[in-house]
Amino acid sequence: MEDNFLFDFHIPEEEETFTNSKKDVLRFLSDIGVDTRFISYTPSKIYINNLRFSKFSRRRQNTFEEKYPDIEVIRSSLFQEMATNASRELSDTLKPQMKVYIPPNANPLIEIILEPYTRKYGLTLINDGNSDYDVKTSDKTLDMEVHSIISEIFSGDGIQFPRKDDEYIYPLIKISNKQINDFFKDRIVEDTFDDASGEFLDFLDETVIQYKFNILKSVEYLEKNKNAD
Numbered sequence: 001m002e003d004n005f006l007f008d009f010h011i012p013e014e015e016e017t018f019t020n021s022k023k024d025v026l027r028f029l030s031d032i033g034v035d036t037r038f039i040s041y042t043p044s045k046i047y048i049n050n051l052r053f054s055k056f057s058r059r060r061q062n063t064f065e066e067k068y069p070d071i072e073v074i075r076s077s078l079f080q081e082m083a084t085n086a087s088r089e090l091s092d093t094l095k096p097q098m099k100v101y102i103p104p105n106a107n108p109l110i111e112i113i114l115e116p117y118t119r120k121y122g123l124t125l126i127n128d129g130n131s132d133y134d135v136k137t138s139d140k141t142l143d144m145e146v147h148s149i150i151s152e153i154f155s156g157d158g159i160q161f162p163r164k165d166d167e168y169i170y171p172l173i174k175i176s177n178k179q180i181n182d183f184f185k186d187r188i189v190e191d192t193f194d195d196a197s198g199e200f201l202d203f204l205d206e207t208v209i210q211y212k213f214n215i216l217k218s219v220e221y222l223e224k225n226k227n228a229d
Helices: 022-031 058-067 077-093 108-114 142-155 177-184 196-207 211-228
Strands: 039-041 045-048 072-074 099-101 124-126 135-137
Touching: 022 039, 022 058, 045 077, 058 072, 077 108, 077 177, 108 177, 142 177, 142 196, 142 211
Parallel strands: 045 072, 099 124, 099 135
Antiparallel strands: 039 045
C-alpha cells in the first residue's frame, strides 16, 4: 500500500535573514558555531581573541565571509597574545553588569579588548562622561607601570602602594607599548622614556628577556602579601 499522500510532501524552511547590524552579525556567528565571547566585534573587523575557545575555524570563517564579505576577520597571533594578557588582569577586576567609562581620548585598543566582555560579563561600555558609571579605564601600559616602579626605586623612597586606583580598571597594564604600536602599525604610545629610569629600561630591553612581566609580577606579589599581613 502506498504511503498516505497527505504526508508525502516537503514544507520548505523559511530562510533566516540577517542584516549588517551588530546584533545580527553576532547572531550569525553564533548560528555557525562561533563562541562570540572570545571575539571582538567592530563594524568593519572581527578580531579573534582566542582561536581555540572561539571555535572560529577556517571553515566557519569562509561561511562568515560568504555572508559578510565586507567584514574582515583578523586572526592575529599578536592580538590573541594581548587579549590573553589583558584577561589575566581583567578577570580579577571586572564584575558582572559593571558600567565602564572609556574616555574619548583613550587608547583605541581598550574598546576592542573590552568589547567581548559585554557578552562574558554583561558589561556596559560608556563613552559619555556625563552618564553614570562604576569605573573608568586607564591607559597605563606594562611599560608605563614598570617605568613608574623603577623611578620610585631610583628615587630612594621605595615602591609605593597601592599600585592601582579603585576608580579605574587597567586593561593594558600587562600589554607592552611595542605590542600596541606593532598591532596598529603606528606610534600610538611612546615607547621610550627620557630619564635615568628610561635609560635603565632600554639597557634591560637589550639584555634580559621578559623582565617587565617579571618586575610586575614581583610587585604584585609584594603588594598582595603586604595586604595579607
